[in-house]
Amino acid sequence: MPPDAPVLGFDTSAAHCAAGLFLAGRIAAKRAAPMQKGQAEHLFPMLEELLADQGLSWRDLAAIGVGIGPGNFTGIRIAVSAARGLALSLGVPAIGVSSFDVLARGQGDGPLLLSLPAPRDQLYLQRHEKGAAAGAPEVMGGMLPPELGDLTGHRIIGHDTARLATLTGSALPALERAVTPDTLGLLIAEIAVDRRAQPCPRPAPLYVRPADAAPMRDAAPAILP
Amino acid sequence: MTIVLGLESSCDDTAAAIVRLGDGGAEILSSVVYGQTALHADFGGVVPEIAARAHAEKIDLCVEEALTKAGLGLGAMDAIAVTSGPGLIGGVLSGVMCAKGLGAGAGLPVIGVNHLAGHALTPRLTDGLRFPYLMLLVSGGHCQFLIVEGPDRFRRLGGTIDDAPGEAFDKTAKLLGLPQPGGPAVEGEARLGDPARFAFPRPLLDREGCDMSFSGLKTALLRARDAVVAEKGGLTVQDRRDLCAGFQAAVADVLTEKSRRALARYRGAGAEEPAFAVAGGVAANTALRARLEGLCADTGIRFVAPPLALCTDNAAMIAWAGIEKLRAGAVDPADLVARPRWPLDRAQPALLGSGKKGAKA
Numbered sequence: 001m002p003p004d005a006p007v008l009g010f011d012t013s014a015a016h017c018a019a020g021l022f023l024a025g026r027i028a029a030k031r032a033a034p035m036q037k038g039q040a041e042h043l044f045p046m047l048e049e050l051l052a053d054q055g056l057s058w059r060d061l062a063a064i065g066v067g068i069g070p071g072n073f074t075g076i077r078i079a080v081s082a083a084r085g086l087a088l089s090l091g092v093p094a095i096g097v098s099s100f101d102v103l104a105r106g107q108g109d110g111p112l113l114l115s116l117p118a119p120r121d122q123l124y125l126q127r128h129e130k131g132a133a134a135g136a137p138e139v140m141g142g143m144l145p146p147e148l149g150d151l152t153g154h155r156i157i158g159h160d161t162a163r164l165a166t167l168t169g170s171a172l173p174a175l176e177r178a179v180t181p182d183t184l185g186l187l188i189a190e191i192a193v194d195r196r197a198q199p200c201p202r203p204a205p206l207y208v209r210p211a212d213a214a215p216m217r218d219a220a221p222a223i224l225p
Numbered sequence: 226m227t228i229v230l231g232l233e234s235s236c237d238d239t240a241a242a243i244v245r246l247g248d249g250g251a252e253i254l255s256s257v258v259y260g261q262t263a264l265h266a267d268f269g270g271v272v273p274e275i276a277a278r279a280h281a282e283k284i285d286l287c288v289e290e291a292l293t294k295a296g297l298g299l300g301a302m303d304a305i306a307v308t309s310g311p312g313l314i315g316g317v318l319s320g321v322m323c324a325k326g327l328g329a330g331a332g333l334p335v336i337g338v339n340h341l342a343g344h345a346l347t348p349r350l351t352d353g354l355r356f357p358y359l360m361l362l363v364s365g366g367h368c369q370f371l372i373v374e375g376p377d378r379f380r381r382l383g384g385t386i387d388d389a390p391g392e393a394f395d396k397t398a399k400l401l402g403l404p405q406p407g408g409p410a411v412e413g414e415a416r417l418g419d420p421a422r423f424a425f426p427r428p429l430l431d432r433e434g435c436d437m438s439f440s441g442l443k444t445a446l447l448r449a450r451d452a453v454v455a456e457k458g459g460l461t462v463q464d465r466r467d468l469c470a471g472f473q474a475a476v477a478d479v480l481t482e483k484s485r486r487a488l489a490r491y492r493g494a495g496a497e498e499p500a501f502a503v504a505g506g507v508a509a510n511t512a513l514r515a516r517l518e519g520l521c522a523d524t525g526i527r528f529v530a531p532p533l534a535l536c537t538d539n540a541a542m543i544a545w546a547g548i549e550k551l552r553a554g555a556v557d558p559a560d561l562v563a564r565p566r567w568p569l570d571r572a573q574p575a576l577l578g579s580g581k582k583g584a585k586a
Binding site: 041073078079080083086212 | 267268269272277284285289314315322323324327329330331400401402450458460462465563
């Protein structure tokens with residue numbers, strides 16, 4: 001991979017299409033548009049405009065960064081499927097970047113408790129340490145999920161930090177911030193640049209919650225000999 | 226020569242295939258299908274969110290395997306065809322977005338294909354049928370009679386107003402403790418059963434036309450099962466065989482009689498080489514196939530049933546439908562918008578039971 005080739009980042013994990021193009025010291029372009037629906041139709045035209053504005057084509061890219069959520073299930077599948085198709089046709093890596101990664105960017109190597117809004121006033125939480133995820137993300141209703149483990153000494157960053165500070169008893173200053181579409185594509189591209197030297201699996205949506213499905217109701221009758 | 230890569234992800238099969246049309250005819254260079262039966266087994270039916278999750282992480286792997294098997298790169302393709310509806314929208318979206326990514330990176334046009342057109346045009350890929358021919362699409366999600374007049378012209382003669390027969394087979398298997406998919410399981414049991422022991426209804430057989438209904442048949446099967454269970458505290462193996470045989474006979478009776486009526490209407494279409502083709506998973510049922518073959522033999526019309534792997538969901542039919550659209554100059558960018566509903570015949574009124582959003586398929 002040429003070190004001086006740009007990386008494209010994009011995200012459709014919520015009510016937006018967000019895209020960014022990054023090449024250290026040379027390109028830092030971004031685009032975003034709010035939309036409740038229509039991401040599947042708007043994404044590629046937006047990406048093509050972003051490339052064309054820089055006089056670039058698809059073949060000039062070194063890697064793809066894609067937002068994997070958590071967020072709207074359909075939305076994260078739209079971006080991930082597009083990134084996988086692009087990676088295969090361009091022969092470049094596609095790198096999955098979570099919204100937790102975006103929150104943690106530039107926040108140092110210390111332990112972090114990252115928080116994102118989830119439906120029905122819940123929170124998605126994940127611990128990060130030394131610039132990487134430490135453990136699986138969890139969904140929080142009323143109480144802190146015990147799976148997160150010991151949260152002593154963690155800085156809280158993200159959504160609803162006051163509530164989390166009370167629950168964890170953390171005395172460290174919290175940072176209330178949201179992942180916003182405006183800079184999201186560019187941040188994803190920057191994070192993908194940092195990670196592109198590492199081997200990484202194909203991007204996969206970060207659902208956090210299991211699929212909503214009820215097991216079969218009617219049991220089959222006893223079969224007699 | 227035209228080579229097209231096809232993608233399919235509208236239900237519970239993730240598929241990719243490469244089809245070439247040359248001077249010697251059409252040839253399937255590769256056809257890869259990743260099923261999801263095990264993922265849905267605990268739920269007694271296809272769960273849309275589980276299906277969508279699997280498609281999103283499999284479709285590109287499937288494409289890679291299809292290319293490897295064909296020994297070709299994307300550069301050898303003329304176009305990419307993808308199912309853009311009708312179907313479970315989560316899966317359809319994954320296929321469409323992956324296809325757009327492939328098309329953008331490889332500089333190839335992407336053609337949106339109607340899943341049902343894929344099934345309906347398959348007899349031209351496998352047997353070179355000439356338009357117009359009569360088609361019975363009968364699967365887990367669909368049941369309709371179509372006169373196929375051109376690559377983009379379909380006339381619906383009738384269809385189910387509620388469930389598809391494949392769904393009724395699956396439900397029957399579920400109610401009787403047989404494994405999924407229900408079609409082969411019920412057929413296997415039915416072979417050893419007495420179709421006359423239980424009297425099941427033949428819904429809508431007394432009505433004119435080609436419309437059908439199968440949901441009442443499911444209920445009748447449940448009642449018959451419960452009556453036996455109430456009497457004996459369970460089902461004997463023979464009870465189960467007889468229930469399967471009775472159910473299958475009812476489905477075959479309805480489909481055969483409605484096919485007879487569809488054929489009568491089709492005879493007025495003036496086909497030079499008249500043919501009746503079946504597609505969809507239920508077309509794999511040998512008892513039904515024998516009945517339809519007999520019907521065609523009686524009426525002197527050629528009967529065509531593509532090989533099973535091309536009757537059930539696959540991507541070769543999508544690639545082929547893409548080739549048909551290219552040849553007919555019928556590629557429309559608007560067709561690439563993913564949609565859950567997309568009736569093949571937009572001129573016909575929606576079937577009863579389609580809901581307020583109109584015809585599904």
